[in-house]
Amino acid sequence: MIQGLLRWLDDRTGCQAFLREALYEHVPGGSRWRYVWGSTLVFAFVVQTITGLILWAAYSPSSNSAWESVYYIQNEMQGGFWLRGIHHFMAQAMVVLLALHLVQVVWDGAYKAPREVNLWLGLILMQIVLGLSLTGYLLPWDQKGYWATRVATNLMGLVPFVGKSLQDVVVGGKEYGHHTVTRFFALHAGILPALLVFFLVMHIAVFRRHGICAKQPIKRPDQTFWPDQVLKDGVACLAVLAVVLGLNWYFNGADLGAPADGAREYFARPEWYFLYLFQFLKLFEGMGETGELLGAIVIPGAVMGFLFLMPFVGRVRVGHYFNVAFLICVLFGVGVLTFLARWEDQHNVAYQNAVWEGEQNAKLAKKLATYGIPPEGMKLALRNNARALALRTLTETCLRCHTYVDENGHGWNLVETPPEKVGDRPSGGPSAPNLYNFGRRAWVEGLLNKEKIAGDHYFGRTPIKNRDGGMVKYITGTPEDPGFSATYKPEDIPKIAAALAAEGGFQTEDKEPIAAGRALLQNSSGCAMCHEFHGDGSLIGTAPNLTGWGSREWIAGMISNPSHQNYYGHLSANEQTMPAFSASARSANKVPLHPEVIKALAEWLRGEW
Secondary structure, three states, rough: HHHHHHEEEEEEHHHHHHHHHHHHOOOOOOOOOOHHHHHHHHHHHHHHHHHHHHHHOOOOOOOOOOOHHHHHHHHHHHHHHHHHHHHHHHHHHHHHHHHHHHHHHOOOOOOOOOOHHHHHHHHHHHHHHHHHHHHHHEEEEEEEHHHHHHHHHOOOOOOOOOHHHHHHHOOOOOOOOOOOHHHHHHHHHHHHHHHHHHHHHHHHHHHHHHHOOOOOOOHHHHHHHHHHHHHHHHHHHHHHHHHHHHHHHHHHOOOOOOOOOOOOOOOOOOOOHHHHHHHHHOOOOOOOOHHHHHHHHHHHHHHHHHHHHHHHHOOOOHHHHHHHHHHHHHHHHHHHHHHHHHHHHHHHHHHHHHHHHHHHHHHHHHHHHHHOOOOHHHHHHHHOOOHHHHHHHHHOOHOOEEEOOOOOOOOEOOOOOOOOEEEEEEEEOOOOOOOOOOEEEEEEEEOOOOHHHHHHHOOOHHHHHHHOOHHHHHHHHOOOOOOOHHHHHHHHHHHHHHHHHHHHHOOOOHHHHHHHHHHHHHHOOOOOHOEEEEOOOOOOOOOOEEEEEOOOHHHHHHOOOOOOOOOOOOOOOOOOOEEEEEOOOOOOOEEEEOOHHHHHHHHHOOOOO
16 A cells, blocks of 8 residues: 555655766765765755744843743743744854865866856855854844844945845844845745755755866775765764754853843844854954954955856866965964954953943843843843942952952952053052952951962052051061060961851851951951951041941941941041042042942842842
């Protein structure tokens, strides 16, 4: 019965003849692993089509719902984490596979007559794939995609005569917003895939017409596409899928930044496969629009034009070797420029500032979304959130002087090295204490250690670091002026640290060390000589009040008005470099913040987020 059905189907469609022609293609010299790249690209496109269609069913292309729908896919939809991750990393795999396929074609001379048209079709397909990557980068509508797309579309406007009009068509007007999302979605999910299918069919048809181009002389017997080459292609496709799944697991899924906000500028960087162009443009800085036109349009266009001319160059005696050398040099240059872009960004304090704030805002947005997404979207909810405003203050103000680095050097060292001098502060390092672990026992123990307090970790390069009668000189001491070591023993340090940590609520156990530490803090010839501690202190007002030290209220008060007598009111105007953040503070150096933002800063410092 089944045989009869197959004969009927073959009689009506001719499917068996088609399968024989497709599967038993002649492979000169036998199957080879270097022939797999074309098949892996087709496999990758099929995976992208399947995952893209499912993502489409849950995606909402609107400036008020795009980020929110991607968040839903990533965190709420069953299988969405893997679905979006596969789509994201397979897109990047396609770029790598394209480069490998192009190298294999040029290396084997498979671009020469009569295969010129197939090379041109392949180069068109390469540009369509890059266009899909560019348009897809915007669709999550997060800060990274939004600002990177603004840069890319601004470069589009450099094209002579039609650039501005083309930019307006793609963006959907003069402003980036709802129409930008819908235009890019139409390009990504409709126009570009349709073009890719059309040119891919032509590419495969022309390839089948001329067959595989085997390197001469052929030293191995011929084979057929099935089963020999199919096996290698299948293994390669499985390897690509395994790598994509591994990348999704290793990077914990596709990234989703904070919601796009045109009012909150972000240091945009393209995806890694466009970084070389971003770095290349830096070579033309200072040349205005002419330099941008050369770096973004003319020279890349000339390189692509030469790739189209390779079949003609290959006709001359050494043309093929020139083509191979040219392609290797181009890929080497792309690699070098990408490396330089990465290296410069790692040493760019302003960029690291933006990355850190972006990461924290993304975490905050996702956290807020777990409580429900408001009708106006997450952008406005995040813009008006106290913690988001606190993050902005951290990167724009606090972490320009302070560091936040652990004992292994990990954390946020965003301090820009000043020029020769900023005010009374010397150059070359942080100008304020390291905030990591502030209020905890380990932080205090380091503060009371003569080797550690002398470094930049605690008093940075503040003017009070070497102040006569100050904390640093009291702790370090000398045989002539022993200071701290004359009053306390080394075994007292953990007890004092435990007591101070208890003031902030970080140390609640070890009751005996805490009680002993409190007694030591109240020593009138020791700490209480300068600091007030629960009413004790002989020279109150000459050092910060240690009552409640490290608590949320103490930190908030310090941030609000560091010149208050409970903190550093004893310092002169030149010594007091920290601004006041309370609107009510009587200070000329003031950055007014809402009390809720100050509270959020205190909570961040205590690790309560």
